[in-house]
Amino acid sequence: MKLPTINLHQPTTLAEALNLSNTLGPGSRFLAGGTDLLARLKRGAAKAAELISLVHIPELRQIRGLTIGGGVNLYSLLEVTDLHRQFRALSQAAAVVAGPQVRNQGTLAGNLCQDTRCLFFDCSDGLARARPLCLKRGGEECLAVPGSKKCFAAYQGDTAAALLALGAEVKIEHLGGSRRLALADLFSGYGDRPLSLAPGEVLTQIILPQPQSEIRSGYRKYRLRGGIDFPLAGVALNLVPPCSETPQGEVRVGLTGLSSRPQLLNLGGKASPDELAEAVHRAARPVDNVGGQARHRRYMACQMARDLLEELRNEAAD
Ligand SMILES: Cc1cc2nc3c(=O)[nH]c(=O)nc-3n(C[C@H](O)[C@H](O)[C@H](O)COP(=O)(O)OP(=O)(O)OC[C@H]3O[C@@H](n4cnc5c(N)ncnc54)[C@H](O)[C@@H]3O)c2cc1C
Structure with missing residues (x-):
């Protein structure tokens, strides 16, 4: 499957990325490791005319104490000293995401922000069009739960379960401001728009709680x-x-x-x-x-x- 023609922007600061997103508008998407998004663009399960890469922004790749930059890849996360001892659920979850290549390329924010999946939605454009369109592809009803006007696509990120149980928070930045929220509030519960992020918002940090010795x-x-x-x-x-x-x-x-x-x-x-x-x-x-x-x-x-x-x-x- 071929990637459609897309303009790639490669900002080197967060401010530049946020400005670009504001200028380019809703046809643009943020791109991190690309292991989820690029495959979806190829399948026609996601659309974007402009991609704003977050890969060249050093601050997103930093780990400072209990604060992990959204752009840290899963492989680097697993290298963090004491992660396994203090936050074992996270190290065990990150270690079983996909296979080594995806963990090397995929980021923690990308893992949390990955789209939902469903056999009726997450297939090639051709296959999706060979039957009535599902709700998430613009059809009238959810094909997994016939008659439903709610999309039931499943969220299948590994690290989210671990970070929820550990009580992590996330920092979201947008042009002109930021907000910090409990990780649970990042997710909407709707299969067709699973995140509560507004267009132009970047998940910049994952903040772990202070570890307790007996945890x-x-x-x-x-x-x-x-x-x-x-x-x-x-x-x-x-x-x-x-x-x-x-x-x-x-x-x-x-x-x-x-x-x-x-x-x-x-x-x-x-x-x-x-x-x-x-x-x-x-x-x-x-x-x-x-x-x-x-x-x-x-x-x-x-x-x-x-x-x-x-x-x-x-x-x-x-
Ligand atoms: C073969 C294969 C197997 C996989 N298996 C698993 C698995 O077992 N478990 C699992 O959890 N995942 C799996 N994945 C999904 C995915 O590859 C990983 O979740 C990966 O961590 C996604 O990170 P990424 O940086 O590549 O995200 P990208 O593909 O770059 O982005 C994913 C989404 O997140 C958004 N995004 C990325 N970074 C940010 C940010 N900082 N702020 C706001 N939005 C952002 C993007 O716009 C996009 O919508 C698999 C993928 C493949 C191809």
Whole structure:
């Protein structure tokens, strides 16, 4: 598949990128590693006449303490000393994104901002046009949930589940200002426009919370091909130790691959594996749209959550 003709702009500062986006308007898109966006442009599943590359902006590639630049690639992230010890869910999630080439090229912001996926939408233009168009391609209804006027395309980013469970925040910059929000607020829940970013906004930083010494976290992923594949279900857990606000502690759960947005659940620190599995079962409502049976994806999410909780608790007891 050929990439359509597109003008590529390569600013070297964030201010320049934001100005360019303002000048070029809605026909332009930001480009990071391109591993998600370029493939979609080739398939006709995304449109852009102008691309603004963020690759040559040094400030986006910096890691300062707990603040990770949006342009840091997943491979470099995995090189960060102490990441695995302090934020294991994130290092485990980043390590299983796609395969080595994609991790080397793909960035953390690009991973969070990747588009949703669905067999009816995320296919070649030719195939999409061989049947009635799905809602996300401009049709009348969602083909995965016939009759629905809501798009059910699935969000399948790995790191979002981990970062949600860890309590990360993100910094968004636009021409003339910035805002900082909890990661959960980056996602809209609508499959056809999954992010709450306004045109011209750049995700510049991912901010991790201060690690607590007893913090324990992990990520489990169910995918078809172990070497390279999107999560059909992904579960991150973070066992937050007791503090004055939550004397029993918390089990924070991040889910991905099961809905149009990554989901965050909060359970009391004493939740049993069965209670956790039940909460995941209630929250996870996948539909048959990304390979694997929805029922099985939901089952796997519950099972992975249960196993991971037992594993983290056993580790804590050692
Ligand atoms: C074969 C293959 C397998 C894959 N498997 C997985 C997988 O298992 N798990 C997974 O999570 N992903 C997977 N991906 C998806 C994707 O490649 C990765 O998520 C990657 O991290 C995306 O990062 P990128 O820098 O290449 O993003 P790009 O493709 O450059 O951008 C993706 C989207 O994010 C936007 N964007 C990028 N940076 C910013 C920013 N700083 N601010 C605002 N918007 C921004 C872009 O405009 C675009 O809409 C896979 C891709 C391929 C090709």
